[in-house]
Amino acid sequence: SNVYKRQDKPGTLTENRMAVRELFLTRSFEVAMPGDLMPPTSEADRRFCDVARWCHSLKRKGDNAAEWLGDPMEAALVQMAEDRMSSPSDASLRAEIPFDADRRRMSTVHDMADGTFVFAKGAPEAVLGVCAAIQQPDGAARITEEAGRRIEAAAGRLAMRGLRVLALAYRRLGPGEPMPVDESALVLLGLVGFE
Numbered sequence: 001s002n003v004y005k006r007q008d009k010p011g012t013l014t015e016n017r018m019a020v021r022e023l024f025l026t027r028s029f030e031v032a033m034p035g036d037l038m039p040p041t042s043e044a045d046r047r048f049c050d051v052a053r054w055c056h057s058l059k060r061k062g063d064n065a066a067e068w069l070g071d072p073m074e075a076a077l078v079q080m081a082e083d084r085m086s087s088p089s090d091a092s093l094r095a096e097i098p099f100d101a102d103r104r105r106m107s108t109v110h111d112m113a114d115g116t117f118v119f120a121k122g123a124p125e126a127v128l129g130v131c132a133a134i135q136q137p138d139g140a141a142r143i144t145e146e147a148g149r150r151i152e153a154a155a156g157r158l159a160m161r162g163l164r165v166l167a168l169a170y171r172r173l174g175p176g177e178p179m180p181v182d183e184s185a186l187v188l189l190g191l192v193g194f195e
Helices: 045-055 072-084 125-126 145-160
Strands: 006-010 012-016 020-025 028-030 060-063 064-069 091-099 105-110 115-122 130-138 138-142 164-173 186-194
Touching: 006 020, 020 045, 020 072, 020 145, 028 060, 045 072, 045 105, 045 130, 045 164, 045 186, 064 130, 072 164, 115 125, 125 145, 125 164, 125 186, 145 164, 145 186
Parallel strands: 130 186
Antiparallel strands: 006 012, 020 028, 020 186, 060 064, 091 105, 105 115, 115 164, 130 138, 164 186
């Protein structure tokens, strides 16, 4: 697992580790464990792993492909996705909308084998606010008020258990669609709880 060390005070090093502990997937509206995505066989689970794997601002630590420099939550997401995908999809980064404190989310735009996608992650309320649909087993479905309440309640339950929570979402760009300047009309995939 990835280890990040910070200097707390002179002569003291503390390991700063984060791990994905629990998921809430909109395809089932049920709590899931990271192992439930291994291997990710459905379209919904593959897309969830794609967002987890590619939507980040991490940098590789030297030649060691297993270690990353950057946010430990992002590193935990990447590790979870890589552990679950026997052959990770390839992605070419086209653009990034960095995280900021006002928007409370970040997005990346990637060319994949099956199209160009916007991948987004951030605070559940910030991501849910730009989602028009939720991922279901047979495709995307419009978010209803009831679905929104269930997702918010799930985020609250994860947070009440002391986990830090992020929401993951995506959107496929249509042929010739211009690069987005902000996130909109995303499809929510689910929530991730970190410890």
